[in-house]
Amino acid sequence: MSSRGAIIRNGHVTTDEYTYALDEYDNPKKIYDAKVLVWVGSRHNLPDYSHSPNAVYTKENNGMLRQLRVYDSDGYPVLEIGYHFESHLSKNNAPVLHYHLFKKNLDREDAVPLSPTSCTELYGIYKKYLEAYGL
Amino acid sequence: MINGNLDQFLDTGWYSEAELFYKGFIYWCEGQWDKSGTCHFFVNRFPAIVVEEQYYRMIIEDDDTVDVECVFELFDHDIDLIKRKFLEAKIFDGKSFCEIEKVVAWLDEYGNNPIYRRDIVKEDYMDRLNSENG
Known part of the structure; x- marks a missing residue:
């Protein structure tokens, strides 16, 4: 039997295994309204589901943006922006800014390079988060 | 599984850019769906070293290239x-995921x-030198 996001379908979510990164004042770190998450234990990746509707979460890597996920009003992910080496997109070892769209059943669509010129509208919507990370 | 939650990996992690380290390589596991609903799942591996038991640094060559090798690839609608084929494939130095x-x-x-x-060797030497010198 398929188990994709089974934790979501069964009504139990994994957000209690995450906590917030702290800023220099020991307050929960936020990039505008995006919460920066860190893991409790040995979890990886941003949550498959958000308790908070229309949430934005980021995952950092030594202070640099690794991933940003946007969730819809039902708490399902709709968009993921990544900044890291992707072997089929990157030239040499360079990280590449790209995005994936999600379907409701958690299917991740093909990675698409993201830039102000190639995806003007999408880039414009999330520009403030990217610029906060120097991208 | 070291530094990872096996339940999470087997649920959605296995196709969500999971970075698995085994015997000197990172195995990058990713699935992407096209508009028709076909999933392109692939595992690319490249050399890396472990840092602080939780992280890795990718090893690059003098010309800034990464020695990436695709060790598994499948296109199908049936996730x-x-x-199942991914977990059974002997792509981890001749072993399957289940075996390692x-x-x-x-x-x-x-x-x-x-x-x-x-x-790499130079940094290892400096680390040893610094620790010996306190």
Whole structure:
């Protein structure tokens, strides 16, 4: 039997295994309204589901943006922006800014390079988060 | 599984850019769906070193290239089939995921900070020298 996001379908979510990164004042770190998450234990990746509707979460890597996920009003992910080496997109070892769209059943669509010129509208919507990370 | 939650990996992690470390390589596991609903699942591996038991640094060559090798690739609509074939494939140095699950590590990249192959030995030496000198 398929188990994709089974934790979501069964009504139990994994957000209690995450906590917030702290800023220099020991307050929960936020990039505008995006919460920066860190893991409790040995979890990886941003949550498959958000308790908070229309949430934005980021995952950092030594202070640099690794991933940003946007969730819809039902708490399902709709968009993921990544900044890291992707072997089929990157030239040499360079990280590449790209995005994936999600379907409701958690299917991740093909990675698409993201830039102000190639995806003007999408880039414009999330520009403030990217610029906060120097991208 | 070291530094990773096996339940999470087998649920959605296995196709969500999981970075598994085994015997000197990162195995990048990713699935992407096209508009028709066909999943392109692939595992690319490249050399890396472990940092602080949770992270890895990608090893790059003098010309800044990464030695990436695709060790598994499948296109299908059936995600259960893809998952089963992936878990059974002997792509981890001749072993399947099921055979190495207790010793494979799920890591994160250390800040977009690759290391040149020529510097690996040098850094190891400096670390040893510094620790010996207190």
